Amino acid sequence: MDDSKFFIDDFDELSEEDENETVIVADKNGERIDVYISMSLEDMSRNSVQKLIADGRVTVNEKLIKSNYKIKINDVIKIIIPEPELLDVKAENIDINIVYEDNDLAVINKPQGMVVHPAAGHYGGTLVNGLMYHLKDLSSINGVMRPGIVHRLDKNTSGLMLVAKNDKSHNFLAACLKEHSINRIYYALVEGNVKDDVGKVDAPLGRSEKDRKKRAVTTKNSKNAVTNYQVVKRYGKYTLLKLKLETGRTHQIRVHMKYIGHAVVGDDVYGSKLNKFGLEGQLLHSKTVGFIHPTTGEYMEFDSELPEYFQRVLKIID
Known part of the structure; x- marks a missing residue:
């Protein structure tokens, strides 16, 4: 499995919408850019945005700015999110209800209370940790933190989920989700x-x-x-x-x-x-x-x- 990017997008459908480069067209006037970006991007704190700005990873209309820049309507804001440090997500012998499995995919019945994938500060006890133990082969499309995860369920939502065991199946199922x-x-x-x-x-x-x-x-x-x-x-x-x-x-x-x-x-x-x-x-x-x-x-x-x-x-x- 390649150590590809850990996407910050937290939407249920995980697909090609997740990119390292994000572009936002401003829809308001006068708000600080660090505040605006942190409200617009998933799981991105204001401090994280300020660090990206300080590192020159945020431009407005192709120009570097500071955190106190006040946005204008139709400003084109480009944010480059760096690759994360490689994290060690370990396989764990967690009880998982595998409803169906073949060489391409699996159908899992997730219990209430189980987190689907690791995230910052919470790397163990998730469905992904269990999948890595029981299924071995998982697609690499969504990186080391979300292997095999085509779509997700909230922690306290139970029920059936699709898991892709290879990249071909993942891409196919992601396209089906999109359409x-x-x-x-x-x-x-x-x-x-x-x-x-x-x-x-x-x-x-x-x-x-x-x-x-x-x-x-x-x-x-x-x-x-x-x-x-x-x-x-x-x-x-x-x-x-x-x-x-x-x-x-x-x-x-x-x-x-x-x-x-x-x-x-x-x-x-x-x-x-x-x-x-x-x-x-x-x-x-x-x-x-x-x-x-x-x-x-x-x-x-x-x-x-x-x-x-x-x-x-x-x-x-x-």
């Missing part, structure tokens, strides 16, 4: 009684201006995001939804559900802080994944049961 041909179905229990039996949330997502760790519906430095939903069952104060993703943005379902006034139950970031059911995270499960196999060309689909804690809550409210 929305992978069938991804989630189940979520949300707060309140959802009025319409079916619906679509088409609202762009970007970093929240109030809290850089959160995502929000916004038109500033955002990417399009589309979530389709269908009511499975109503429980009075709660609704069980079946959701189909057209795009895969960070926290997409959770933010979209909050946006329409029906936060996911157990989501202490975007929903209620009251933990009525003693949950350790949101009731959001990646239930089904369907895709064209990169080698055989055949359509394959896998389905998973709702986790025990999810079913327990449904019994309580029924």
